[in-house]
């Protein structure tokens with residue numbers, strides 16, 4: 224990872240796109256809760272703003288900041304992560320197109336591709352992305368996109384971004400990386416060769432479980448223009464208040480991620496030593512199949528931890544017995560969450576090739592006191 228860029232991450236998160244307001248000097252970009260803008264004569268736009276679906280200053284601040292912290296040139300903010308994914312799919316796919324997706328993709332991504340895109344004539348193959356030979360074998364002349372997620376939700380699988388980029392580019396396809404789990408603080412896919420980064424900003428970037436949003440970031444100006452065209456033509460944009468809340472979250476991303484990672488490491492140590500836990504899934508563990516790749520492309524291993532119990536009943540019991548870890552979907556907020564992916568976040572993948580094991584528990588380790596978190600888990604594990 225480029226050292227100069229790494230050093231300035233924290234500064235960019237606080238300042239990129241966030242110059243003090245020209246009119247008042249407000250140090251935080253105001254919430255421009257407005258739909259339209261006065262024109263100084265027809266077409267005489269002030270700063271390019273004409274209608275807030277096309278552009279809004281609060282959203283511009285967020286989009287600029289996201290582009291810079293991902294090392295891209297164009298950031299686009301959407302109403303949700305899935306709205307961002309939809310815009311990307313519709314911009315790059317046509318009837319007859321083929322996509323390679325992870326065999327453990329996020330359930331909502333799978334549902335979007337299998338239930339919405341496929342009926343419009345887009346085919347796909349789920350492939351274990353850790354196996355580069357399998358990915359290469361899945362490429363077809365019609366393949367326009369490799370969709371990667373790393374680490375994956377909820378199995379914490381790791382894909383080699385640089386290797387996937389070269390497979391995609393040799394085949395004339397693009398590589399999209401869903402960077403939601405790592406966040407740009409831990410991993411920067413564009414620098415590793417990816418063409419576009421996808422985020423559910425609902426998660427670590429927003430960071431406070433108070434806003435739903437999504438983003439696309441690219442360093443390719445042609446693709447950036449296509450995505451911006453689709454953002455405006457389809458219209459699923461982030462509203463001004465949502466953009467403002469998300470930008471407020473971004474400012475502390477680095478300090479939050481440091482604490483998420485430190486707490487996750489303590490949780491992993493406890494789980495790995497616990498007799499009732501059958502297996503801990505965390506890319507920071509040397510025995511994890513993607514550990515070496517994770518070391519190469521991530522600065523730390525993140526705040527998400529999954530583990531398997533002896534049975535579905537035991538997994539459910541742990542989920543229902545924590546007090547501090549709140550039983551709930553979503554992830555990446557300051558508060559710790561626990562869930563049962565098979566029946567909750569990934570229920571939409573049940574019966575599909577992407578079905579997740581029913582003895583799996585997923586933790587989003589928050590930034591509370593680590594000792595309190597460990598005591599809660601220990602008690603729930605009984």
Ligand SMILES: *Cc1c(COP(=O)(O)O)cnc(C)c1O
Pocket residue numbers: 303304305306329331332372376401403404422423424425426435436437
């Ligand atoms: C939550 C999530 C999404 C979808 O984002 P929304 O903001 O819920 O629409 C996409 N990818 C991953 C990895 C996620 O965790």
